[in-house]
Amino acid sequence: MYVGQGVDRIDGKAKITGGAKYAAEFDLPGTAHAVLVQSTISAGKITGFDLVLAEAMPGILAIITTDNAEKLGNLKAAPQKVTYPLLQDSNIKFNGQHIAVVVADTFERATAAAAAVRVNYRATRAVNTMDQAISQSVTPKEFSNGRAKPDSQVGDAAPLLPAGTLRVEQTYTTPIEHHNPMEPHATIANWSGGQLTVWTATQGISGAQKALSSLFGLEPKSVTVICPYVGGGFGSKGNTWPPAVLAAMAARRVNRPVKLVVTREQMFTSNGYRPRTVQRVKLAASPDGKLLSVRHDVKTQTSMPEVGEFAEPSALITRMLYEAPSIGTSHRLVQVNHGLPTYMRGPGESSGAFAIESAMDEMAAALKMDPIAFRLKNYAENDPTARLPFASKALRECYAQGATAFGWEKRNPIPRSMRDGHLLVGMGMATSSYPTNRMPASASIRLTADGSALVRSGTQDIGTGTYTTLAQVAADELGLPLRKVRTQLGDSRLPSAPVSGGSMTSASVVPAVQAAAQGMKSQLFALAINHGGPQWRGISPETLALSESAVIGPTDRLSIAQIFARAKIAQLNATAGAHPDSDAQKYSKHAFGAQFAEVRVDPDLGIVRVSRWVGAFDCGRILNAKTARSQLIGGIIYGMGMALFEETRVDPNSGRITNANISDYLVAVNADVPDIETIVVDSVDPISNPLGTKGIGELPMVGAAPAIANAVYHATGIRVRDLPIRIENLLV
Amino acid sequence: MQSFLITDPPSLSDATILGGVPGATFIAGGTDVMQLLKNNVIAPRQLIDLDKLNLSNITNDHGELRLGALATMADVAAHPVIRADWPAISQALLLSASPQVRNMGTMGGNLLQRTRCLYFRDNGFACNKRAPGSGCPAIAGDSRDLAIFGTSSHCIATHPSDLPVALMAFNAEVELQAPGGATRRLPLSKLYRLPGTTPHIETNLQPGELITAVILAAQGVSRRSTYLKVRDRTSFAFALVSAAVALDIEDGTIRDARVALGGVGTMPWRAPLVEIALRGQTPNDQVFETAALKIAAGAETTQMNAFKIRLAQRIIVRALQTVSA
């Protein structure tokens, strides 16, 4: 069995030797280069461009502005609703909005001319930050892709609470955060006879095909999207953002291939972000630690309606995390003159867990109860809001195994009581949870006479290891050595698969590969029975097996090569789709985890350093122990960044982002990261999908930030409710 | 980026003459110049590459340590004399940037790197330093990283380098050569200018004048010195606040004390009042704490950077504890 083993990435060598080609690295003869020009005001109208200087510069092929851009089809009908700014009008809705595209024969010339484009504006009043309009919130029009409602209430919204009830009522905030994947957004677009081909960095080639064909009024099959490798996305490449569309527009204008690579600075206003959240949490508990009521009211920022709408669903996690007779949540939006927010690793859960899991820690402290004991006391056996059983839940095991590995019993519950020399030591924990998602997907397998298989699916490997895990599954199903299995992904001409988001790629695509393998097996068995000679005749296929590149019968074996030779065929093909099981709708499906952080705080200087970490996860069956651990530690580190470093800063008077670069937008560096112990508790979810996987891309990020905030409180006695935790918060 | 000419003159005299032509800029390691060019913060017509000049020697004679202007940050940090006798300098360098940048970055370039003020580095904002008279949105804006000493209503941009903070504590001088060959020495404190009403004029260098070396006179106080840098993450970040501190203690009494601060000044910032409060005292926590309080005088803060006073005081105390231990 390859599945489960820590098999090395089969694309690892290509990646580290430069053989793996990313979107911007394809070489098309005659490629021109496009560079975006962005606005420097937040609201108003463009009154005119002065292109005299730019047009006179060498190598310029076209300058596409809001004055002369091609009019696109019905924007409202576009599948992903990410259709602003596409240069269709001269309004400005945010600072850093694309207003022109300069195309030249070289990247340098396009860059120089882009800097020479002069723009005149008529500025109008802008809402520069969420806090400037916090009192004017609106209800989301479309929430959580229609899968949930913005508000929820279980039990009495305002229950009568007995005397002696303990209350925690606090506001928690998380800042704007940007994904900052290593690979920038990049697209090469090429038109040929009304057909569009794009090489683009995306988490969803199928979505890109739909979005582009809709905007350019084409049949989906007239658009080919190619993306063999993705240098990280974290949600920012889930949608087809305007730069990809503008690249195609530019290619049509200059009638040659056009490459558009978004600069790091421009990535802060080109492809979404996690919006700022302001979250009010109210908990009430009886003196013995039973939650009596839970309220979680979320405000998050969104863009102006013309740009689109996105709601970070931060309170979804509160609906299912703990049992209480009264659980109420709400989500409201504050419209700001910023670009459209989007999904970012654990969208909703990561920001929401910071609020609810900090509040749970505050309540445990008020109750003088151990934080784990308090959570166990309110353990949800069933989903309290959906009122459905969990498809599987091994959270108790996560708490127990995590606590043991971490040495939680050594924690003195009194804040500021533990020291290491002059440093304060803090231990904190938090619960993690993320939904188990699945969508329809399809895959095909081709087997050739030499016993090698080619697995193909129109999914994409965003760095998580999909190339490898699909090969492992196919090798096991077909009884082939792993080295004989190749995977081909990232091309929209392949059998279609969903976006690589919501931690659902394995859950969706692996069943399709398994189904295709089943189809392949049946064909091979039939061929063996028909061509194997007398001793195979009449054998029931059920008694056959595939192993070591051969069909194994009751008395005899036939290698794949022999079968192909006797049947006189060169190859066999099987294609199959797999769909979520409708029975799964009767369950609430989630992965779980328990995060344990130890921090050391310098009490004089306010410096926080994470010194130890244990994360224990109930994340279903593991396909590849190595790539799974990479996901787990990657998510935890992302959470460390969220807790201590990451914040997109905005100039309050202009709405312009001030730290739009990775020197000033801080993410964790190696020196910030201690050894991380990850534990995968034994659990297989037989209901959510046939494999028993639960998804591991986002789960490990959820709960990491509150675990650190809770540890900082334990170390210092200071409760920081606004992320990131900064030195000045701890300088007392 | 505007197109430009690049030349690498073979001699100092050529370099200074070329450097004196309006629109010319020197480039040493290029680690800052390249960023400024790419971000269209500067648009020189000519770059004068100093690569061919023989200015990278580190010598130590006649009681004078001489760091050639082109000596790299990595080489100076690793030099045995500097590690032994000037620990604050070696540490300041090792806590700067990354190994890659330290292998390229030079003494001269480090002293003259431009501010990291986010508004200065982004053409989308007004900035009195980049575009004189256009205004300063930083003071009323995102000012957390900006200076609290030496500021003016025109500019509060912080000097970002670590090295000159340590150099300032040791009264370093810079050796300069002007077009025509005239040389002079200037105390480092006189190299820099406060922003005042002309924040775009940052130094007292004449057109074409080149830094040829940093000079340090031997001094007893330097051996017991340290550089403490506090930043938001453990590595690869500029100082929020830093301090170079040195003590000369004899018979239980502080005979000489040096305190300079980084991350807080529009230029590397010496704290003479703290030094005076330390001299002649017995080194202990109470003396350190009382002395550190003296920096508050003259600080001008915004709501976002007011914490730097307290942080600077704590850093001074911690550094003094370290060197007196």
Ligand SMILES: Cc1cc2nc3c(=O)[nH]c(=O)nc-3n(C[C@H](O)[C@H](O)[C@H](O)COP(=O)(O)OP(=O)(O)OC[C@H]3O[C@@H](n4cnc5c(N)ncnc54)[C@H](O)[C@@H]3O)c2cc1C
């Ligand atoms: C990612 C990153 C992180 C960094 N972190 C830090 C940090 O933590 N601490 C820190 O101190 N620095 C930091 N730096 C800055 C770095 O130390 C400087 O960029 C470097 O020291 C500049 O040296 P250089 O030789 O490359 O200068 P250049 O970029 O070549 O030149 C800088 C300036 O000095 C002028 N110049 C250079 N040499 C001379 C000379 N001999 N005479 C007159 N003028 C001259 C140039 O004209 C230019 O104006 C960081 C830089 C980067 C890129």
